[in-house]
Amino acid sequence: MKNMTSVLHYHDRTKHRLSRYAASLGxxxxxxxxxxxxxxxxxxxxxxxxxxxxxxxxxxxxxxxxxxxxxxxxxxxxxxxxxxxxxxxKSHGGSEWALRCNxxxxxxxxxxxxxxxxxxxxxxxxxxxxxxxxxxxxxxxxxxxxxxxxxxxxxxxxxxxxxxxxxxxxxxxxxxxxxxxxxxxxxxxxxxxxxxxxxxxxxxxxxxxxxxxxxxxxxxxxxxxxxxxxxxxxxxxxxxxxxxxxxxxxxxxNTLSPAHHDWPVLEVIDRSTHGLYPSVEPLNTIRAVPLPSKSTGEIILKRRSAQMMDGSAITQEQFRTLLDSSLFCSDTPDVHFILFVHRVEGLEKGMYAYVRNKNAFASLRDAMDGIFRWEDCGDSLCLLQEGDYRGAAQMISCNQEIAKEGAFSFGMLCNFSSSLEKHGAIGYKNLYHQCGAIGQMLYLEATSLGLSATGIGCFLDDEFHALLGLRDQRYQSLYHFTIGRAIVDTRITTLKPYSSASKRLSSFP
Ligand SMILES: Cc1cc2nc3c(=O)[nH]c(=O)nc-3n(C[C@H](O)[C@H](O)[C@H](O)COP(=O)(O)O)c2cc1C
Structure with a gap:
């Protein structure tokens, strides 16, 4: 019980709000x-x-x-x-840094x-x-x-x-x-x-x-x-x-920093979420086999987070393939997507729900505002409300333009209270693991389609929840994401890792 109270306290305390962001050095x-x-x-x-x-x-x-x-x-x-x-x-202005597959x-x-x-x-x-x-x-x-x-x-x-x-x-x-x-x-x-x-x-x-x-x-x-x-x-x-x-x-x-700042609440949340790792009931849907693609290694090494998006459209086939690919993460049954579709050919602009676990349809509908249309668009996708959500997407993503200039952006809405009830405090940790796993999958799928993605950890939690009309903690959004076409910053040079040219990466002993 004490651990659960700590989780709920941490979750609330670390929400970014319009009036103040979660505490950091600044x-x-x-x-x-x-x-x-x-x-x-x-x-x-x-x-x-x-x-x-x-x-x-x-x-x-x-x-x-x-x-x-x-x-x-x-x-x-x-x-x-x-x-x-x-x-x-990567190399720019005299400094070099490494990017990883994950x-x-x-x-x-x-x-x-x-x-x-x-x-x-x-x-x-x-x-x-x-x-x-x-x-x-x-x-x-x-x-x-x-x-x-x-x-x-x-x-x-x-x-x-x-x-x-x-x-x-x-x-x-x-x-x-x-x-x-x-x-x-x-x-x-x-x-x-x-x-x-x-x-x-x-x-x-x-x-x-x-x-x-x-x-x-x-x-x-x-x-x-x-x-x-x-x-x-x-x-x-x-x-x-x-x-x-x-x-x-x-x-x-090795020692990683010469000095540190203390954030006592981090010790509390960490201690509260230890224990037996949950065993979740997997999704029973499987993804379709995608079109022939490049070698997996090439896609993995090419994956990059977009820092700017060019505002162009993607096809509906690409969009549906991306959603479907998330089903490969079969051990992520507690995550659904609420999408802001800006530019997908053949789809009306608007807010959509992609219900990844069919069992959740009724409870999601019940938890959200009654005004939504829930118009069936096939393959677990429902139109909630048509409209231009570019401004809302940017505002919710801590004002980051990528959420507006991507073809679409979305929040990962999780079965929150039921997961915590079922698995205890460690269920909170597992929900983030589910969201992160889906994020990595979507990065790769986007890369395989010639598109780019960016995970968005900085979002205004309750602004998003308010837009959906959520009144309680049955569902909470734990990760946001955007996919579209990246504008590549040509000032930054890219070197192959593990080659003699990149062996200089030595800013840390
Ligand atoms: C959990 C998570 C949250 C992130 N949040 C943001 C974000 O809010 N804004 C942003 O521009 N990038 C965000 N990113 C992208 C990272 O900055 C990026 O992964 C990192 O710089 C490494 O670059 P790479 O993905 O190209 O390897 C996030 C990535 C992850 C995994």
Missing amino acids: YMDWATQPNPFRRYEHAPILPLIHSEITPPYHLLFQKEPLPVAPLCLESLSQLLRYSLGLAAI ASSGNLHPTECYIITPATLGVCDHATLSHYAPREHALEILHTYDEPLAEGTLLLALSSVIWREAWKYGERCWRYCQLDAGHAYQAIKIASSMLGWECEILSVDTAEIASLCGLDQHERFDAHERESPDMLLRIGKSNNGVLPITPSLSYMA
Whole structure:
């Protein structure tokens, strides 16, 4: 009960409102900017390899999964390279920064990944615990287990360095960390599909994840830079739920910032949302196989957030394909879209609902204002009200023009109170993971269609809810998004990552 009160308090307190944004520093404290790359000093390094051949994107969605790749150094390298690896190095005005395959709020990348492998050809002849170092595309070996682990089962644990986001976003940042974790999860899921591997979130206690990865060994981390366990993923066969026991580790985490700001509410929300990770009932609809497309690797590396949109229209087929692609995220049954359609050929401008889980039609309708038309447009899309919502979309998205100049923008409206009732306080965390996973999927789908997307974490929560006429907390919007055609800033140079030209990326030790 106490945890639930903390969740509701945090949720309300970190809403952006017209009258005031959620608490943050209000300026960029460049002197304390966190290093986006976690390293474990003196840990042995295993360089991973770069393989460029990946299957065509559309084949990931056919009924028959792709042939199952054996677990070896090459396949593990490909999994990490195309999920959490660097996608590009950007350079402008004398500074350089890395972009990754997984999108992240403010490009701050709070998500870290730990890998538990059984004895694997080219990796180690014993089971190991390692940490992925994206800048080096390498594993830092943290521990070698004496006892064997189930062959063919790979575990990946995701955790968040909350400080990385707190540095810029203050109290609202915990939400962004969770959305980012969802993005990382879906990035891993897509990269797994390339290898014919299935990937699922295990319903385990977050304390077990912390113990497995040594995150509960607090003395190894700066007190402000500890990692909070998010989720444990299993790829491959079931391992009967038995996790290896990780002893005390000797490698110390690097320090990410020379000084820190305290946001006490972040500790409270983090503590309140630990526990047994929910097991959700998956969606039972599947996405259609898209048209033949480029190689998955090419799409993943090309994915970029649009910073400006050109205001052009997209076709209705593209629009419907984008919505349909979200069904690939079958473990996101609690998320629906309320869309502001600005420019989609053959569709009236207006506000629409895309009800991703048919069971929710009646309750959504009941929760929202009675004036809406709910006119069936096919495939779970309903016109709520025609009209020009460009101004509203921009206003709700903290005045960001991309929400107006995209072909459409939308809010991810979640079954809020029922999820919290069902799963407890950790259900709050899971809802963000669901939204983030959908976000990563839509980024990739947009890229495959020659379009661009941008996740929008900055939105005015209750202004959006008021527009829908929501009177209670049955539904809450937890993430916004826009898709259209990007205007590319040609002043910024793009370099290939991991090439000699981009090896200079050294602003952090
Ligand atoms: C959870 C989340 C929230 C975001 N919110 C915004 C936003 O409000 N406005 C914006 O312009 N970009 C937003 N972005 C886009 C990020 O700034 C972008 O992902 C990051 O700079 C990395 O660039 P990339 O996506 O091209 O790799 C968001 C991304 C994520 C994952």
